[in-house]
Amino acid sequence: MSYSANLAMVLPELVLGFGAVVLMLAAAWGGQGATRAISIASVFVLAGACVALAGPASYGGDAFAGLYRADAFAAFAKVLIFLGTAVAIVIAPGFFARTAGDDLKPEYPVLLLLSAAGMGMMVSASDMLTLYVGLELQSLAAYVLASFMRRDQRSAEAGLKYFVLGALASGILLYGISLVYGFSGTTGFTGIADAYAGADSLGLLFGLVFVFAGIAFKISAVPFHMWTPDVYEGAPTPVTAFFASAPKVAAMALAVRVAIEAMGPATGEWRQIVIFAALASIILGAVGAIGQVNVKRLLAYSSINNVGFALIGLATGTPAGVASVLIYMTIYIAMTLGSFLVVLRMRGEDGQPIESLASLAGLSRNQPGLAAAMAMFMFSLAGIPPLFGFYAKFAVFSAAVAAGLFPLAAIGIAASVIGAYYYLRVVKTMYFDDPAPAYGRSRDVVEGGVLVAAAVFVSPLGYLAIPLLGVWTTAAAKALF
DSSP: OOHHHHHHHTHHHHHHHHHHHHHHHHHHHHGGGGHHHHHHHHHHHHHHHHHHTTTGGGTOEEETTTTEEEOHHHHHHHHHHHHHHHHHHHTHHHHHHHSTTOOOOTHHHHHHHHHHHHHHHHHHBOBHHHHHHHHHHHHHHHHHHHTOOTTOHHHHHHHHHHHHHHHHHHHHHHHHHHHHHHHHSOOBHHHHHHHHHSSOOHHHHHHHHHHHHHHHHHTTOTTSOTTHHHHHHHSOHHHHHHHTSHHHHHHHHHHHHIIIIISGGGHHHHHHHHHHHHHHHHHHHHHHHHTOOBHHHHHHHHHHHHHHHHHHHHHHOSHHHHHHHHHHHHHHHHHHHHHHHHHHTOBOTTSOBOOBGGGGTTHHHHOHHHHHHHHHHHHHHHTOTTSTHHHHHHHHHHHHHHTTOHHHHHHHHHHHHHHHHHHHHHHHHHHHSOOOOOOOOOOOHHHHHHHHHHHHHHSGGGGGGHHHHHHHHHHHHHTTO
C-alpha cells in the first residue's frame, strides 16, 4: 500500500495533530487575548476531522503494516468522540468567565484536540503498541485538564490523584501487553488472536487479565473505579463533562476492539471478567450514589453504573451485542452531557458554582425549564420509558437475552431498580422540597442551545433516530467480525 493511501486513512488524526500544533503556536503568539479565537478554531478543526472520516478513514482497512485500522467501527466511535470534545470546548468560556480567580487559557482547547487525537488512535488501534501510544496521548492531556484551575485546591488534588492512579493503571496495562507479546510473539491483534486460538497458555491468560484490568481503569469499571468520584468532583465542570463523555466512549470502543479482534478466540475467558465488572459496576454505582450530597459525585457514580450496563452488551461477544454497546454509548453521551450542562447553571447570584444536591430544592418553581430538563435527563438515565434512555437499556438486555445470557439480563434489570432510586431522589428534590435560594440566571446562548439539543435527543423524539442509528451501529459492529 502506498504511503499516501496510509496517510489518507489517518487523515482525522493528522487534522487534529496539525491543528493542535498550529493553534499552540497561535496561543504562544497571541497570549490570553487569543483564547476565544483559538476555541472557535478548535471546533472547526474537530469538524474538519469529522469530514475527513467520509473518505478512506472509515473503510480503508489496515494502514502502516497493520498498526492502524480504518473501519466503520472506528468511524462511528470517532464521531461521538469529536462531538463530546466539541461540546467540552464550547461550554468552557462561560464557566471560566463566571468563576472568580481563574480565566480560560488558550491551551485548554489545544489540550482537548491532542486528547481527541489520542482517542482516535485508541479506537483505530490494531496493534498493542498503537493502543498504548494513543492511550498515553489521551491520558497525558487529561491529567493537565483535571488540574486546569491552578488556584483551586480541589482541581490540583484531582489532577494529582488522576495522574498517580492513571500511571498505576498504565503500568498494569503495559505489563499485560508484555505478557501477551511474550507468549504470542507479536503485538498485532491478528497474530494475538491466532495465539489465543492455539494451545491453552497460562501466560496468555494472565496477559488477558492484566490488559482488561488496565482498560477497566479507563472506563472506570469496578473494581478500578476509585478515582472517578474524586476527579469528577475536583476537576472544572466542563472538564468533568468531557471525562464523562468522549474518553468514556474511546475506552469502551477500545475494550470492544481488543475483546473481539485480539482476544475473540478467548471469549469464554474474558466474558467472565466482563460479566463480573458489569454487575459490580451496576450495583456499586447505584448503591454508592445513594448517600451522595454533591451532584458531580452523584453523576460520577451514575457514570460507573452506566458503564456496567454497556458492558452487558460486550459480554455477549456477538455483533448484536457490539451494536447495542454503540447504541448505549450514543444515548449515554447525550444524557450525561445534558446533566452536566444543568450543573453548569447551578450558580449563585455572585456567579460562583454550587454543587450541592440540596441547592436543587424547589428548582421547578424558580426555573421550571431547567428543572424539566434535569428531570428528563434523570428519568432517561434511570431507563424509564418513554424517554430515550429506556431504549439504550432495552438494546443491551435484548442482546444479552439473544446470546443466552438470561441470568445476566435478569440481574441487570433488577439492579437497575436500585439506580432509579437516586435519580428519582433528584427529581423529588426539585419538585417537592421547599425552595432553596434561587440560582443566578444564565444568558449563555451556546450553552443553552446545547442543553436544549440534548434534552430533545433524550425525549421521545429521539426514537425517530432509531432506524438510522440501527443501520449505522450494525454496520460498525460487523466491521469487527
